[in-house]
Amino acid sequence: MCLTREKLWPKVPDMRCLNQQIHLKLHLKSGIIYMIPANPLKHTPPELPGDSPPIYRKGNIRMKRSFVIFGTVLIFVFTAAQGFAAMPSITPVIQKAMTSLKVTKADPNFLILTNATAVMTDGKSSLPILEQVQETTGAMVGKGNLLFFQRVQNAPLRIMLFKRSDRNAVIISADQSKWAVDTLDFALKTVSDPNFWKDAKDKYAAGKDLFTLATLGNAWAEGAPYDFLKSAELHNHICPGLTSGYLMAHFILEHYPLEKGQRYTIISSPVWCKEDALQVVMDQTPGKRGLVVKPLSKEQKEKISIPNPAGMVLIWDKKQKTGKGVALSFDFNTLKGLYPEDTPKAASILYTAPYLSSPDKFVSASKEFNLDETMFNAICEAGSNPWEVAGLTTP
The missing domain is CATH 3.30.1330 (60s Ribosomal Protein L30; Chain: A;)
Incomplete structure (x- = not known):
């Protein structure tokens, strides 16, 4: 495959194909990759922003095509690695949690409580993740079984599935590039025990948000008025x-x-x-x-x-x-x-x-x-x- 000189370097008259020896230069400030001919004594490369005048020796600047391929592979690997750090789909995690709680899609007797409307995940909005949760569980604001709580944007994403009848909960937290899962109950016996709260934030991945999740979940289960729950969403807990x-x-x-x-x-x-x-x-x-x-x-x-x-x-x-x-x-x-x-x-x-x-x-x-x-x-x-x-x- 040939590249025209206009694509590579407008001032180079005879650079027609990649099989010619070239010099690959990555300008670190601008992030632009430049192809420079093997004989810079005849063809001076264009100056880049912040560059000092280049000094070349004819004998040590020649690069074979393998170096070009190697550089290209490095760029590809680096770019692909960024994708590998993204969070995996939450759908199978939600499905497993529903099975654990013995609830079915659109069941009004279980609650989804999350801070997805407030926080970022992988530097992006968490709303696409929330969409997956809603599609899998059938939870909706209009049904009264989808609630939110406020947190600062860089706080970890939390999603709790909470069952009204037995107060059992599965809490899913974004942890680096994986989902961390806590399974516990928020029944009266548990949340009334001072010993439970002594080390809870260190024992569970949900950390300090356990207090938030327990209070809002139990208020919902007790049939608290919706405007009270909305107040708790802003305050991010009940006290x-x-x-x-x-x-x-x-x-x-x-x-x-x-x-x-x-x-x-x-x-x-x-x-x-x-x-x-x-x-x-x-x-x-x-x-x-x-x-x-x-x-x-x-x-x-x-x-x-x-x-x-x-x-x-x-x-x-x-x-x-x-x-x-x-x-x-x-x-x-x-x-x-x-x-x-x-x-x-x-x-x-x-x-x-x-x-x-x-x-x-x-x-x-x-x-x-x-x-x-x-x-x-x-x-x-x-x-x-x-x-x-x-x-x-x-x-």
């Missing part, structure tokens, strides 16, 4: 703090519905896990200025005059420039009284799930106050203590 935010959100929506022209502004102060549930259930976010986050010092918390302070909701009419503020309290003693004192956080949802529709049992409006524009702005602005502005602190 008493997230539960308090969910209950507060529904307390506000039930007791303080908006009228025409009004909007909510949530004052998150003090700050804890509750904010993630308030964002999901009420669609109030910092980016839309519906959630103002204001941490307090220990001394500032101690001076708040209402019991169990959990934040405020401001109901504001921008056109009328009037509104109402409500200082909220949350009773953690009542919430934590639902389960034994030494219960690990991962097991708390098994005791609190039946009460997610009863916000009044835990949340109360400790104080209502009228708002004008000056007070509204003062509560929301940076640097202010909202409890002081509202007159709800002790000297």
